[in-house]
Amino acid sequence: MEKLRQDIRANQFERVYLLYGEERYLVQMYKNQLKKAIIGDDTMNLNQYTGKGLPVQEVENAVMTMPFFADRRLVLLEDTGLFKSSDEQWSNLVKSIPDSCHVLFVEQEVDKRSRMYKTVKECGYCAEMTHPSMQQRTQWILKGFGRYGLKITQSALDSFLEKTGDDMENIRNEMEKLASFCMGKEGITKEDVDFVCTEQIENRIFDMTQAVAEGKTQYALELYADLLALKEPGMRILFLIARQMNQLLCVKEMEVGRQNKDQIAAALKVRPFVVNKLLGQARQFTIDQLTSCVERCVELEEAVKRGNMNERIAVEMVLLSIANREYHA
Template sequence: MINYEVFEREIEKGTIRNSYIFCGLDEEIIKDSINSILNKTISNDKDNLNLIKIDGMKTNFDDIMNACETFPLMSEKKVVIVYRANFLKDKSDEASNKLYKKILEYASDMPPYTILIMYYLFNDKREKPNKNKKLNSLDKLINVVYCDKLRRDTYIKKINDIFKLKKKNIGRIELMYFAEKVQNNFDIIKREVDKLISYTSGREITKKDIDMLISSNGEEDVFDLVELIAQRKIERAMDVMKDILYKSDQHMLIISNIQRHFVKLYDIKSGLRQGKRVSDFIKELRLPQFVCEKLIGQSNKFTEKQLSELVKLCVNTENNLKSSGVDKTMEMELLLVNTLTVKR
């Protein structure tokens, strides 16, 4: 089992293996990895007859085997890609487990002219490949590549490559700032790059532009946390809280951010009742339209009374955190549990 960086070094050296399984949270990194294999072997032309793509959610073993067994046309190699290969998940239904067992048997007898690539996306950050029994068994026969978060220098380089591909220059300082602010997911990063390029058409990108268009990672995390509170999915909210605390072990700062977010939603909810529109919130909050629209949508999942009570809960939690000797993480978890008691 290898990570993305090791895989990338192998590709640069020209080492192409006959089978791969890619897994992780970031589909764009996985797709880039697959494209690097295609570029080194048969090219990434969608009309290439030696490239076969199979939907892993709708396939069976015979489809995969027949695709692998067919000889390549006027080429030494052919590539078979099985995307959304959810039968590789540790816990699957009976049909998926049956397909997995046949793949496991077939993996040791693959034709030398075929490169088989399978990938599936993790559900959340808690899922790890080394805890997946299926992947551990297949890793003895197929190269499992875990596309986890990239090292800082690799991460920044890949973002810079996206700007270069779009033929847009960005200064080194602005690039580093953008990398810090944007969510670490290349599907999101590519959309944010497009948005930034469109906004700064004909001129250089500044830090002010980045601040205007991109909310910080912390704000995104708090938004996700509040979304789960609205859905009353407290167990998942606790997982998100743990991730936030892992990234920034600053309980007071985090509770302040959550409280500020609820206050913002309360003000929006109150403003909507008074007849305010998106344009009004853009001016008042000094936020882009798409951010205001997201906040309005989230505010509609609460009543004013709920938001008022949630703000009070945050204030109480903040006061408790100031007391010496308390278990700060437990206080944060207790806050989430207490949100269930807040009635509409």
């Protein structure tokens, strides 16, 4: 991402860029910044295309058209799916982009083995937007609240980080809500965060697995029903449960290996207070039980994908397996 910032500051641009990755906030931010830097508010020299099955000849005509009373033309292509294939026509088009035009691809996912990815990497720059580290998120949050003239206590910051997760768009939205609520106050407290901020699904998954670990299976099923009422897909819930159990397994193995909390936090890229919560839950299981739970999640996920099981039933069976500490040698 430093490369993008340098190009924008220097007003010197590659002929082609690819922006992609899990952190959609950064993808959109850099898309808008590049667009603004390359052509400003000039819509006469902007061609935009969205979706799969784009006509390559039409896009090529736009790319080869000289800019109108300007130095540069921008062709913006989003969600094309081209980076999962090996289309020679598109690859040749990228190689022939003239100096008067810049092409910006914005994609959800890419295959780095594809011809298009390799061509763009050779002819321009590919930027993968990943979630920022815990330290980067913390600095961003503190700076954001600082712009509102607000300070936040450590306990409030910990709670805010836990509730908002690692998605920057969600963090920004929750930050705006919390700042508006706390305007005129001396600072932000944990009580403010708990009252204003929305719990992320990952935290509800933790509560669900905690409930079954404590033998509160009925409560866990009620939490699951709440998630379904919020239109959360069953497969996503199953995936998150599997990820949670796998994280507990990692924590358990590192603790048995005599790694301390700071080492575990660094390995998992989470804050120490999160490690404390994970350790508390992991200590209610053996390594064999956690391993079996992870394997059970994989089995049931495959059964759903094959059409042999309903998503809702699969999640309920996983929760019951965790509650019963099922272990298969």
